[in-house]
Amino acid sequence: MTRTIELYGRLRGAGLGDRVELELRAGLTAGEALGVLKAVFRERAGLLEGCALATENSVLRSADPLPDSARLAALPPVCGG
């Protein structure tokens, strides 16, 4: 299934724009999906260190199943305020 992952903060410096489309098989966890994203980032995969996947409502733990239909975003460490 093709899923869109929105990119924020420093991840937009990877030269991939503000979102990427990934082919993710059903039943993947958030951690496994991040692994697929790292492969897409290739030599820029280091930018994903410390990042988490999230939906509009919550941050996903690595072992959480990827929700089927939610909006997904890759979030680097935060620094609001």
Next chain:
Amino acid sequence: MTKLTTEPIDVSGLMAEVSDMGHGGQALFVGTVRDEHEGRRVTAVTYEAFEPLAAAVLSQIARDASRAHGAKVAVVHRLGKLPAGQASVAIAASSAHRAQAFSACRDIIEEIKKQLPVWKKEHYEDGESAWLAGCELAAER
């Protein structure tokens, strides 16, 4: 009341949000864009958010602080490009006594730093810019 906005923060309006005749203490915290970071002259900071989650997290942070301290709270966080000197975040709290209002403001800004999905890109006078490091997000359960 919590809000993410691209408009300048109305601090007086924020204080009015927490006004209460039964509250003898009002506290206000305002975070502003510094013009220097690690020896570099900063001209502006761009604030970016994953807005739907940021709105939900900010609301939860405010509810938690309100409940913990028996305070009325109001929080506004700016988004977009802000020149040095402008307010990026403002937190107002009122409570029966001053200690709870101070504590509510402190808790809210600390949790914003740890939890709010917002990122800062500093712009320097030499034309360069850089995303700032931050706190890793942890899923809540």
